[in-house]
Amino acid sequence: MTLRSVTVLGATGSIGVSTLDVIARHPDLYRVHALTAYQRMDKLAEQAKVFRPAVVVVPDAAARERFLTAWGEAGKAPDVHVGDAALAEIAADPGSDTVMAAIVGAAGLPGALAAARAGKRVLLANKEALVVAGGLFMDAIRDNGAELLPIDSEHNAIFQCLPHHGRAGAPTSPEKxxxxxxxxxxxxxxxxxxxxxxxDVTPAQACAHPNWSMGRKISVDSATMLNKGLEVIEAHWLFAMPPERIKVLVHPQSMIHSMVEYDDGSVLAQLGNPDMRTPIAYGLAFPDRIDAGVGSLDLARIGRLDFEEPDLPRFPCLRLAFEALAAGQTACIALNAANEVAVEAFLCDKLAYMDIANVIESVLNGRAAAASHVDLNTLDGLLAFDADVRRWTQDELVRLSPVHP
Structure with a gap:
């Protein structure tokens, strides 16, 4: 394996931290070119002291000062770039050949797209790149000779269960x-x-996932199963698979990460302990495999693997995601944007848990359903519509009587 240079977008989040953990285990295979973070400047400085990137990217001048204060006297500091434009620039910078796109939410889309357009190996842990801009993003991968490795455990599992042809790209039709x-x-x-x-669910309860350690927003999405709905949309784009050939199956143990059913009746499954370092290591090393620091799966100790159909009345957000995918790209954008606003309101105790789905459905059935002006071929057009939906969703929050008026 040749030495790879890696940029980590969202270095202080759970995926970023796990990525650096894997990289640290293989100093002969990987070096860090750049790290980015939005809030935790002390954590970013700590990471930079260990991995010595050439560049860090922070959101504003105040964050730059906090980073430099946290850096202290630890030798020459990396170059500190500031702002959204710098984020996209570092994703495309020729100093790295691999970009971990791990910024949560629509904010991660420009960086992921810039990496694709620069022909990088893109390790995609940002759902919005596909949910909001699936067609645009996959075209960028194809047109620029980029590689695309899905990092979500479910899509990574599917990728591992599919036949490979020497390169990770962007298919235009389902695998034969x-x-x-x-x-x-x-x-x-x-x-x-x-x-x-x-x-009566509280934010603390919604964030207490039984199997995975994740950020607050994605933990709520997992609780509502909106996260799984977004993954259905992602799978459609990643594998060129029609929605009617994508199924969701509840598996409480989270040991089987996903499966592929073939025409001859064979079902291939990827199993492993619920640890994001496994898909991260696979993405970094593809087509090889490296030690991820993850222990062996002890099936005898687990004893049983259970499965059940998802209960859509209990998880209406999953139903809404399938409906959005059937309706088209603008509905998928609206689904994602409305959810981000509604979840933030819930986490701030301004919206009841059960009203997350009500807000999303109201937005989908309202002005978002009538959207015909969206330019799906440009990032600016997609983000402008995303911003419109967020404004409409704020209106719905007021109308649906928040918990604390």
């Missing part, structure tokens, strides 16, 4: 002989709660 893709879902912390019990 594949009948369906089966995305597994843990069911989150509320899989067995009644609808009545869900009415």
């Amino acid at each position: 002989s594949v009948r369906k893709l089966i995305l597994t879902a843990s069911g989150g912390p509320f899989r067995n709660r009644t609808l009545q019990e869900l009415r």
